Amino acid sequence: MTIERTDRPIIAITMGDAAGVGPEIIMKSLGHADLYARCLPVVVGDAGRLEAAGRILGARLAINRLTAATVDQALGVAGTVDCIDLAVIPADLPFGALSPIAGDGAFQFIRVATKLAEQGKIQAICTAPLNKEALHAAGHKFPGHTELLASLTGTEEVSMMLTTPNLRVIHVTTHIGLIDAIRKIEPGLVERTIARSYAVLETAGLARRKIGVCGINPHAGEHGLFGHGEEEDKIAPAIAACRARGWDVEGPLPADTLFFRAGRGDFDMVVAMYHDQGHGPVKVMGLEAGVNITVGLPVIRTSVDHGTAFDIAGTGVADERSLLEAMRQAIDLAPPRRSA
Missing domain, CATH: 3.40.718.10 (Isopropylmalate Dehydrogenase)
Incomplete structure (x- = not known):
């Protein structure tokens, strides 16, 4: 019509x-x-x-x-x-x-x-x-x-959000260097980014709003084996706060498997910690399919x-x-x- x-x-x-x-x-x-x-x-x-x-x-x-x-x-x-x-x-x-x-x-x-x-x-x-x-x-x-x-x-x-037909990714940090990104990431910023992503899913009318949150280090730090406790200090408190709101949030998860799982439909949104962590998987799926949405304006x-x-x-x-x-x-x- x-x-x-x-x-x-x-x-x-x-x-x-x-x-x-x-x-x-x-x-x-x-x-x-x-x-x-x-x-x-x-x-x-x-x-x-x-x-x-x-x-x-x-x-x-x-x-x-x-x-x-x-x-x-x-x-x-x-x-x-x-x-x-x-x-x-x-x-x-x-x-x-x-x-x-x-x-x-x-x-x-x-x-x-x-x-x-x-x-x-x-x-x-x-x-x-x-x-x-x-x-x-x-x-x-x-x-x-x-x-x-x-x-x-x-x-x-x-927040910057990238979408393809099978994947939604929102970023905690974007156009700054990796060392600066790790320094900038803190529980309040992570929690606010998750909140913006939840609002997007709510506005879209999704009955299920399952959010997967990336870690920073390989294997999401593997309980302190990699990195300096960034997952426990910077990300886990934000996830706990969001779960306390009744939201279905899982993480911190290893990025390499999280994007695979999201691509097959296990998650409605992925929260990436830095630019290339989120952009890489989306662009592998094809530049002609990707869309950039600014969330929070x-x-x-x-x-x-x-x-x-x-x-x-x-x-x-x-x-x-x-x-x-x-x-x-x-x-x-x-x-x-x-x-x-």
């Missing part, structure tokens, strides 16, 4: 780094007409760059230029890409090259989309990839989208689980499936659209 236009959530797609594959995967994704039955997608980016990507792809999609103030004039019809055009990308900016101009553009696209979400003019944000080095070169010193969105919304603490944000891919940017071969999946997740998570 086709959803009426007034019922479809407006999903803002931020263009990401204009020198990367973002413009191409956006144009490819918005070429899927069935997407428009479930949402009204609006790109926050640069219309000229989208047109350039369209030429590379041979896409027959018109661009409807909008401003942030005229987002309510989005057409929401297949064959036309509605774009809030910030017009910040020069026409001669090369694909596949690091650029502070593109880094600043990526920041501006997120800034505008976040403001629209906070105003209730859009119902969710779906982000194409940015380049951290380009972002820093433009003077925006954030490790990535997650931290940038937390800053823009004034949110003190958020006052706005809904999903993202592709891949980077800017400078090596293939501008060639038209980038795969749009991760962005399509991120859009589907954004649609499912989006709150009801406010009446005019």
Whole structure:
């Protein structure tokens, strides 16, 4: 059944780094007409760059230029890409090259989309990839989208969650070095991360909300044989506190077997302690299947689980499936659209 236009959530797609594959995967994704039955997608980016990507792809999609103030004039019809055009990308900016101009553009696209979400003019944000080095070169010193969105919304603490069709992983720490991550992990942070993951499962309506928590060391420390008691000091108290709430939480568990068990359906969520512990298993399952969701923000944000891919940017071969999946997740998570 086709959803009426007034019922479809407006999903803002931020263009990401204009020198990367973002413009191409956006144009490819918005070429899927069935997407428009479930949402009204609006790109926050640069219309000229989208047109350039369209030429590379041979896409027959018109661009409807909008401003942030005229987002309510989005057409929401297949064959036309509605774009809030910030017009910040020069026409001669090369694909596949690091650029502070593109880094600043990526920041501006997120800034505008976040403001629209906070105003209730859009119902969710779906982000194409940015380049951290380009972002820093433009003077925006954030490790990535997650931290940038937390800053823009004034949110003190958020969690990164990655999903595939068979696996959900939430992270206690993300974009910091391993030694710093171990130092940062403490019972309060672990407990709050588990709580955010439980809230996600509750919102999703899962009857079973079984959460598996990774250890830090090999074999989860094996009762003190490996490491310096990190599992007992940093993780076990948090698990005990969550069990006291009546939640089904198991751990600390060895990560190598926990991810296998989660993949076969034994757990509804895995709590990873650091970046690569959680990202590795998800990406082995395929970048086209992974979606990045920021948990704890006052706005809904999903993202592709891949980077800017400078090596293939501008060639038209980038795969749009991760962005399509991120859009589907954004649609499912989006709150009801406010009446005019």
